[in-house]
Amino acid sequence: MQVSGQGALITGGASGLGLATARRLTSAGAHVTIVDLASSKGAEIAEELGGLFVPADVTSADEVRDAVAAAQAAAPLRVVVNCAGIAPPAKVLDRDVNPAVLADFERVVRINLVGTFNVTSQAAAVIAKNEPTESGDRGVIVNTASVAAFDGQIGQPAYSASKGGVHAMTLPVARELARYGIRVCTIAPGIMETPMLMGLPQAAQDSLGQQVPFPSRLGRPDEYAALVEHIVDNGYLNGETIRLDGAIRMAPK
Numbered sequence: 532m533q534v535s536g537q538g539a540l541i542t543g544g545a546s547g548l549g550l551a552t553a554r555r556l557t558s559a560g561a562h563v564t565i566v567d568l569a570s571s572k573g574a575e576i577a578e579e580l581g582g583l584f585v586p587a588d589v590t591s592a593d594e595v596r597d598a599v600a601a602a603q604a605a606a607p608l609r610v611v612v613n614c615a616g617i618a619p620p621a622k623v624l625d626r627d628v629n630p631a632v633l634a635d636f637e638r639v640v641r642i643n644l645v646g647t648f649n650v651t652s653q654a655a656a657v658i659a660k661n662e663p664t665e666s667g668d669r670g671v672i673v674n675t676a677s678v679a680a681f682d683g684q685i686g687q688p689a690y691s692a693s694k695g696g697v698h699a700m701t702l703p704v705a706r707e708l709a710r711y712g713i714r715v716c717t718i719a720p721g722i723m724e725t726p727m728l729m730g731l732p733q734a735a736q737d738s739l740g741q742q743v744p745f746p747s748r749l750g751r752p753d754e755y756a757a758l759v760e761h762i763v764d765n766g767y768l769n770g771e772t773i774r775l776d777g778a779i780r781m782a783p784k
Contacts, residue, residue: 532668534763535560538606540599542589542615542650545571547725548675549614551752552759553580559760562606566598566650567615589615589646595653607661609670610763611654616643616675616693618727620686636689643693647674651704651715659711669712671763674701676719676772682781694719698772705770714769716762721776723750743777750775 539556543549544565557563557580567573569586577584585601587594602608621635651672658670676697683691698717705715722728722739728749729736740748758775762768 532609532664532666532671532763532766534610534760536562536606537609537763538562538564538602539610539612540564540566540602540608540650540654541612542566542646544612544614545573545576545584547614548720548723548752548755549612550576551756552612552614553582555753555756555760556610556612557582561610564598564602564605566595589613589650590641592649592653595649599650599653599657603657608654608658609661609664609668611650611658611670611672612759613647613650613672613674613697615646615650618687618690621689622686623688631688636692639689640693640696643690644696647697648700655708655711655713658713659708663712666766667712668714668766670714672704672708672713672715673759673762674715674717676701676717678719678721678774678776678779678781680719680772681774684781685784701772702770709769714762714766716768716770717772718755718758718762719772719774719776720755721750721774721779723755724752742782743779746777748777750777 539561541549541553544553545567553563563582565573565577565584566587573584583605585598587598661669663669674697677694679687679691680694680698701717
């Protein structure tokens with residue numbers, strides 16, 4: 532399915548991987564709706580790109596429903612990219628051998644996994660009613676997992692569980708939505724140049740990059756965005772989780 536002329540909704544679109552995707556899809560001719568928190572720079576970025584910003588919490592059914600409706604009103608919705616997520620570290624036991632705070636674990640899973648499902652469900656309900664394109668596609672949903680889904684490190688039980696869940700639901704959701712002409716894929720990024728990592732000292736960034744077999748550097752957000760664009764364009768990609776990681780396999784810590 533060609534990106535040009537299509538409506539695209541991107542969660543977490545005000546920064547990092549989501550922002551790079553918003554820029555790339557806009558350049559490719561898509562009508563982009565950025566969904567992010569009200570405290571983000573979403574409005575400023577949407578104005579810059581000539582798109583739309585809708586503040587929403589991805590865990591809220593009502594807010595996401597309104598965001599999807601706004602995106603559909605701007606242009607028939609065809610592309611959804613789920614980039615919203617958090618990655619706070621937390622171990623099973625703290626230094627005093629006390630159990631983890633359960634609410635912290637639940638928050639990560641709720642935003643990363645439940646939020647992804649919520650956006651997928653709300654968007655699919657709208658996309659499924661749109662007329663198909665000439666190729667028979669109605670739309671494409673791209674979710675974001677992480678290599679932590681497969682190589683989770685110490686301190687990542689919540690993050691790994693949430694991203695493992697995103698990976699695990701990719702195939703069943705793709706199988707279900709196939710009847711509507713909606714494809715579903717997931718990208719599992721490795722160590723990327725996100726705002727969190729770019730805040731580290733340069734020596735720390737270089738050290739992380741050297742752990743990647745080839746190319747030995749951090750991944751670039753536009754490389755993620757380029758893969759999103761390719762997934763949309765390649766009509767035979769469906770039900771797949773694609774690692775975008777330079778062949779890294781994460782060590783325990």
